[in-house]
Amino acid sequence: MGSIRIRIAKDFERLEEQMRQMMDNLFGPVNPAAAVPLPRFRPAVDVYETPGEMVIRMELAGVVKEELSLTLNQQQLNISGRRRFYTNDPVQRFLQLEIDYGLFARTFQVPRLIEESQIRAEYNNGILEVRLPFRPPTPAKTITVKEE
Structure with a gap:
């Protein structure tokens, strides 16, 4: 059960990062601190x-x-x-x-x-x-x- 929770947490972290990057691309960083990776x-x-x-x-x-x-x-x-x-491959989607x-x-x-x-x-x-x-x-x- 513990490894499933860890994997789900990592998935949510990735999703959060992708959403933050999309918002930054659309509207720019919310504040200067947000621009620091x-x-x-x-x-x-x-x-x-x-x-x-x-x-x-x-x-x-x-x-x-x-x-x-x-x-x-x-x-x-x-x-x-x-x-x-x-990768040199044209990635269509990640499995x-x-x-x-x-x-x-x-x-x-x-x-x-x-x-x-x-x-x-x-x-x-x-x-x-x-x-x-x-x-x-x-x-x-x-x-x-x-x-x-």
Whole structure:
């Protein structure tokens, strides 16, 4: 029963987006904020830590590398992009449309300080893998108290 509700919710989201686009095409955006596209889906991710790094694996089949954006701001990693609908076929009508298209964005909190110069990101076979190496712990510093 749960998967049916999710599918119906996605169908209504698509219908809402199509109606919004039709209204925007006919009358223009209602306000400037309406012209800003919002993320439409959340790609599946696996996030885990090893003793020396945090690893994020994101499922992005069909997304071209040039459509990806990764930014690190303090201890927050943002991954965003777009999956476009591509076809060379003259589509008469859709019989089934289950793949999510459009903008996506995910944000991850990095639990520890990392070595920013050693961050690695690879995209192979539809999987984006980001490795964030942790900074080694700094040794405790002894502070001497002076007497006056």
